[in-house]
Amino acid sequence: MADRDARRSLSQLLRVEPGSRIDLDRFDAQRTHGWKREDAELHQAEQEARLTELQERLWAEGKRSLLIVLQGIDAAGKDGTIRKVMDAFNPQGCTVTGFKVPSSEELRHDYLWRIHHHTPGKGSVAIFNRSHYEDVLIVRVHGLVPRDVWRRRYRQINDWERLLTEEGTVIRKFFLYIDRDEQRERLQARIDDPNKRWKFSASDLPEREKWDSYRKAFEDMLEKTSTKDAPWYLIPANRKWFRNLAVSTVLAETLTAMDPRYPPADPGIEDIVIPR
Amino acid sequence: MADRDARRSLSQLLRVEPGSRIDLDRFDAQRTHGWKREDAELHQAEQEARLTELQERLWAEGKRSLLIVLQGIDAAGKDGTIRKVMDAFNPQGCTVTGFKVPSSEELRHDYLWRIHHHTPGKGSVAIFNRSHYEDVLIVRVHGLVPRDVWRRRYRQINDWERLLTEEGTVIRKFFLYIDRDEQRERLQARIDDPNKRWKFSASDLPEREKWDSYRKAFEDMLEKTSTKDAPWYLIPANRKWFRNLAVSTVLAETLTAMDPRYPPADPGIEDIVIPR
Numbered sequence: 001m002a003d004r005d006a007r008r009s010l011s012q013l014l015r016v017e018p019g020s021r022i023d024l025d026r027f028d029a030q031r032t033h034g035w036k037r038e039d040a041e042l043h044q045a046e047q048e049a050r051l052t053e054l055q056e057r058l059w060a061e062g063k064r065s066l067l068i069v070l071q072g073i074d075a076a077g078k079d080g081t082i083r084k085v086m087d088a089f090n091p092q093g094c095t096v097t098g099f100k101v102p103s104s105e106e107l108r109h110d111y112l113w114r115i116h117h118h119t120p121g122k123g124s125v126a127i128f129n130r131s132h133y134e135d136v137l138i139v140r141v142h143g144l145v146p147r148d149v150w151r152r153r154y155r156q157i158n159d160w161e162r163l164l165t166e167e168g169t170v171i172r173k174f175f176l177y178i179d180r181d182e183q184r185e186r187l188q189a190r191i192d193d194p195n196k197r198w199k200f201s202a203s204d205l206p207e208r209e210k211w212d213s214y215r216k217a218f219e220d221m222l223e224k225t226s227t228k229d230a231p232w233y234l235i236p237a238n239r240k241w242f243r244n245l246a247v248s249t250v251l252a253e254t255l256t257a258m259d260p261r262y263p264p265a266d267p268g269i270e271d272i273v274i275p276r
Numbered sequence: 277m278a279d280r281d282a283r284r285s286l287s288q289l290l291r292v293e294p295g296s297r298i299d300l301d302r303f304d305a306q307r308t309h310g311w312k313r314e315d316a317e318l319h320q321a322e323q324e325a326r327l328t329e330l331q332e333r334l335w336a337e338g339k340r341s342l343l344i345v346l347q348g349i350d351a352a353g354k355d356g357t358i359r360k361v362m363d364a365f366n367p368q369g370c371t372v373t374g375f376k377v378p379s380s381e382e383l384r385h386d387y388l389w390r391i392h393h394h395t396p397g398k399g400s401v402a403i404f405n406r407s408h409y410e411d412v413l414i415v416r417v418h419g420l421v422p423r424d425v426w427r428r429r430y431r432q433i434n435d436w437e438r439l440l441t442e443e444g445t446v447i448r449k450f451f452l453y454i455d456r457d458e459q460r461e462r463l464q465a466r467i468d469d470p471n472k473r474w475k476f477s478a479s480d481l482p483e484r485e486k487w488d489s490y491r492k493a494f495e496d497m498l499e500k501t502s503t504k505d506a507p508w509y510l511i512p513a514n515r516k517w518f519r520n521l522a523v524s525t526v527l528a529e530t531l532t533a534m535d536p537r538y539p540p541a542d543p544g545i546e547d548i549v550i551p552r
Contacts, residue, residue: 116392
């Protein structure tokens with residue numbers, strides 16, 4: 001299965017088509033679409049090399065940008081994915097922003113205000129570790145705003161992402177999905193390993209209790225905000241090596257399709273001889 | 277004419293109703309809707325007192341905000357209007373932002389990026405001296421982006437302003453209209469008066485040459501982006517005292533309708549006796 005054709009179509013297999021229905025209870029977070037670990041790691045390295053070269057061209061071209069959004073339940077592997085993807089990118093021209101609980105200043109503005117500020121400039125890549133989607137996830141699950149307020153946000157987000165797209169930003173959104181058992185194991189590992197214990201938060205357990213509420217919120221998010229230009233990719237993330245392969249492959253294909261070009265040199269520059 | 281009823285309806289007279297057609301060539305920039313200068317100045321002072329009180333309540337309430345957008349051709353009186361309106365507002369809780377030629381950093385982002393950053397936080401008033409509307413005005417007239425790019429901006433702007441409205445910001449937009457003769461006189465006065473000469477820019481004359489292109493761009497802007505929640509007010513601005521009255525009246529009516537309330541004190545606070 002791990003031939004070129006299978007690899008080429010991974011994007012299509014994982015993309016949430018607009019209008020499709022999502023049932024996470026029946027989604028297999030172990031799935032690897034026929035990939036074996038050894039093949040995957042070889043191909044992963046290839047994708048990373050492609051990403052490195054394409055990002056340099058994106059930066060040199062300076063005309064378009066790439067926004068990468070990562071969402072997932074606690075312990076789904078957002079941080080690990082970012083480390084892996086960032087390995088491929090030159091930090092100049094790539095920013096990572098983690099969106100945590102909003103500050104009081106941020107809460108004084110609309111929920112997209114702080115997000116908009118961190119969107120990538122032309123030539124750049126921006127990676128969001130959590131994002132405006134928390135405003136239809138944790139905000140919904142905890143009832144932080146009334147139902148009619150979070151419900152209209154799907155439209156607002158689609159409108160706003162459309163603006164970004166039309167103005168030159170390509171958007172790719174990844175939802176890393178691990179199942180309940182996998183989350184239990186990962187949280188337990190954080191508790192058992194003294195070096196990981198700092199990652200465990202007292203809120204992780206009450207949040208886990210809300211699994212079904214989150215599941216419903218995730219499904220709605222995927223169904224209502226996966227658009228042609230800003231699609232969601234639903235990544236089976238129990239296996240970290242497959243998760244990394246999937247994200248790297250989608251990004252490499254995205255940048256390949258964008259086909260950024262080094263800008264042409266000024267005419268006559270090839271005749272210049274630097275004087276001694 | 278300067279009775280209470282006429283005053284009450286000034287907002288309605290000046291508001292650009294969604295779907296209406298605008299013909300600035302036939303618009304009388306001298307018009308005062310029956311107001312005489314002396315009456316106007318008395319009422320102006322009343323409006324300012326209302327604005328002062330209402331803004332304090334808006335700030336104390338801390339739940340909603342007011343965005344005031346000022347646009348107009350060169351010398352239409354944007355600066356003078358802001359000085360007048362700002363007189364009424366407490367500078368704490370009110371920001372003024374002038375949007376000039378974008379910086380190279382700003383140009384690396386979508387055109388609403390720098391604007392969004394300056395929108396008012398809850399409890400605050402923000403005044404924009406020029407705004408995102410320059411991206412369908414000067415940008416259009418000078419052909420800085422292709423036609424299909426500026427044409428889709430009307431929709432993008434409406435979507436974005438709708439987001440702000442839904443999230444708690446009331447938007448009022450003022451287009452100050454002076455006619456060609458009045459502009460000539462004001463520009464000439466800037467040249468003739470040594471104390472005003474700094475206001476005259478070498479670009480003012482070539483810009484004046486483009487009067488008809490700007491007129492068309494203004495008309496399209498007024499027709500396409502005056503919405504129920506974020507209406508344009510078309511202000512006859514040849515007479516400064518009428519312009520000030522009109523803007524102050526619309527703002528006072530807007531804040532009156534918002535009816536901001538001082539937040540209730542904590543229960544039991546009335547029984548507190550401060551100890552010696």
